[in-house]
Amino acid sequence: xxxxxxxxxxxxxxxxxxxxxxxxxxxxxxxxxxxxxxxxxxxxxxxxxxxxxxxxxxxxxxxxxxxxxxxxxxxxxxxxxxxxxxxxxxxxxxxxxxxxxxxxxxxxxxxxxxxxxxxxxxxxxxxxxxxxxxxxxxxxxx
Amino acid sequence: xxxxxxxxxxxxxxxxxxxxxxxxxxxxxxxxxxxxxxxxxxxxxxxxxxxxxxxxxxxxxxxxxxxxxxxxxxxxxxxxxxxxxxxxxxxxxxxxxxxxxxxxxxxxxxxxxxxxxxxxxxxxxxxxxxxxxxxxxxxxxxxxxx
Numbered sequence: 088x089x090x091x092x093x094x095x096x097x098x099x100x101x102x103x104x105x106x107x108x109x110x111x112x113x114x115x116x117x118x119x120x121x122x123x124x125x126x127x128x129x130x131x132x133x134x135x136x137x138x139x140x141x142x143x144x145x146x147x148x149x150x151x152x153x154x155x156x157x158x159x160x161x162x163x164x165x166x167x168x169x170x171x172x173x174x175x176x177x178x179x180x181x182x183x184x185x186x187x188x189x190x191x192x193x194x195x196x197x198x199x200x201x202x203x204x205x206x207x208x209x210x211x212x213x214x215x216x217x218x219x220x221x222x223x224x225x226x227x228x229x
Numbered sequence: 230x231x232x233x234x235x236x237x238x239x240x241x242x243x244x245x246x247x248x249x250x251x252x253x254x255x256x257x258x259x260x261x262x263x264x265x266x267x268x269x270x271x272x273x274x275x276x277x278x279x280x281x282x283x284x285x286x287x288x289x290x291x292x293x294x295x296x297x298x299x300x301x302x303x304x305x306x307x308x309x310x311x312x313x314x315x316x317x318x319x320x321x322x323x324x325x326x327x328x329x330x331x332x333x334x335x336x337x338x339x340x341x342x343x344x345x346x347x348x349x350x351x352x353x354x355x356x357x358x359x360x361x362x363x364x365x366x367x368x369x370x371x372x373x374x375x
Contacts (some may be wrong), residue, residue, distance in 0.1 A: 115353075122353040123360040191337055195356060198344040205345055207262040208280040214263050 088222075090215055095161045097212035101197070101204045102158045109155055112196045114147025119192035127185055150189075157220050164223045176227035183228070186221035193217060230308050231365055236358040237307065243347065243355055244304060252346070253297030254290035256339045258283050264334050270327060296335075303366055310369035318373035329371035336363025 090098075105112060120127050121136050121143075134142045153171055160167030175181060194213060198205045232240065261268050262280045271277065274288040283289060299317065306313035321327045340359055344351045 119353045119356055122357040191340075192356075194341055195344040195351070198341050199348045199351055202345050202348065205341075206280070207259050207284055210259060210341065211263040211280070 088215060088218060090161060090212075090219060093208070094212040094215055097209045098158055098161065098216045101201065101209055101213065102155065104201060104204055105197075108200070109151035110144070110148035112147070112193070112200065113149070113151030113154070114144045116189060116192040116196045117143050117147050117150065119195060120189050123192065124185075124188040127188055130179075130181055130185070154193075154220070157216075161216070164219055165226065168220070168223045172224055172227050175224045180228075183221070183225045186217075186224065190214070190217035190221060231310065232307060232358060232361060236361065239355045239358045240304070240307075240362055243343065243350070243359075244301070247343070247346075249297050249301050250294040252339070252342055253293035253295070253300075255284075255293070256335065256342045257293030257296060258286070258289050259342060260331075260335050260338045261289065263338060267331055267334065270325070270331075297339075300339075300366060303369070304362070307362070307365075310365045311372050314366065314369035315373060318370050321370055322374040329367065329374060332367035332370050333364075336367050339363060 102109075118138065121131075128136060134140065134146070136143060153168075156167060157164060165172070194210065194217070197213065198210070230237075261271065261277060261283050268277050271289070271292075274286060274292075276282040276286060277289075303310060303313045321329075340356065340363060343359060344356070347355075
């Protein structure tokens with residue numbers, strides 16, 4: 088799977104529109120993931136996962152900031168995300184299936200908040216982008 | 230039951246506001262755009278060469294309408310989805326030869342379309358109820374495969 092020039096342009100434009108809401112959307116995507124796919128909560132036994140949790144807000148911001156970095160370095164995701172790649176492989180070891188759940192909930196969150204931007208073509212580009220990020224984050228698993 | 234009383238309320242509450250014909254075309258169209266390999270089942274549908282072509286394709290709209298009306302009928306039998314979709318399951322296996330993974334992809338695209346239409350009303354609890362529904366329908370459609 089390859090991100091085309093159009094995909095990169097779509098993702099940059101959409102993420103640009105999100106601006107300072109990124110952290111809020113990161114937290115919402117996490118909340119949606121925990122709600123819809125309860126098995127994902129097993130990775131956060133140490134968190135308060137109730138609605139409005141400060142820990143989920145902070146973690147959502149972290150996820151959003153990492154994605155903002157990824158958007159800025161779409162031409163070389165493996166290099167840009169190397170440290171996070173190591174973290175997920177050696178410390179966090181989140182089963183790869185879970186990246187699909189979070190990616191889907193990120194799409195749902197964006198669809199809710201930015202209907203004008205969430206055209207079919209942009210939907211496709213975002214899905215590819217999240218898939219590419221997920222692949223990089225699980226690339227050192229074995 | 231498959232859904233709690235609260236979840237049934239959330240699902241039916243939202244579904245009542247859905248234009249099933251339109252959402253069907255939108256969901257099937259987006260499936261073909263976002264996951265282009267799914268076009269393999271629709272070679273006879275004509276021009277699928279771009280996102281715009283797909284979304285405005287009359288055959289895609291018609292088929293999407295058919296699929297979602299069937300899904301909508303299934304919702305009326307939410308506590309026996311396997312029974313409700315038994316015949317369609319056999320059809321998709323024996324005649325249409327559709328990999329059930331496609332039902333899961335379409336289910337998630339449908340969730341994205343509902344989010345797109347309903348915005349804030351499609352909150353995490355409503356989404357979670359719908360995720361259960363689309364998973365249940367996908368499993369029901371896969372149930373008779375052999």
